[in-house]
Amino acid sequence: MRKTDILDVVARKLSPYMFLFGLYLVSFGDTSPGGGFQGGVVIASGIILLAMARGTGAAEALFPASRLTVLEVVGYVVFLAAGIVGVILGVGFLGDWFARGASVAARAATVGDTATATAAAAASAHRFVFLLNLIIGVKVAAGVSLICLTLFRET
């Protein structure tokens, strides 16, 4: 199939905005509709658009398959590690250890003042969800684009 210039230009102009929108979905997943899985798939669709319009080689020059493989595996290990840190800090597997750390710090600063401690914990609570969203976003983007790049290369 012959490729036209329109496809080339549109893919080149559009894919950065797709990456940006994917990053937005990942990073605001805890306050607005979106999240790690959705944002990751949007980022991956940007990579797939590059691969389909400009060839697998152009996409792999930006996102080498070897590095995507590493991201996919490391993402899973980091997710597991984020859960195990919760066990070490005493909030349970995949417990919110950001809030726990903030409440301990606030309790040390204001001895006995539990209201301030809970307020500090609530203020920092969404950070753990943000961290998990970020890990999942990277992992899903690497995984989905890796599947498609592998299949494109084969055909």
Next chain:
Amino acid sequence: MGRIVELLAIAVVALFLVTVLSPAGTGNATLRDTVVANGVHDTGAVNLVTAIYLGYRAYDTLGETIVLLLAVSGVMVLVKR
């Protein structure tokens, strides 16, 4: 004849869906109200979907990431062969 049976089947399915999915008949109203009332406080995520899948059901999400990892591994093994 066949048309009548089809319409009858569609009507039965529609009736089933209406009774099951209507707000008053939703299975577990207690669970829904609990999540709506405590979700933001418990997990810190304003988006309640995120509150469920990364807060209350983080184990489930861990399993989903394993599924993705296995899917990628499977595709790469099958294609390389």
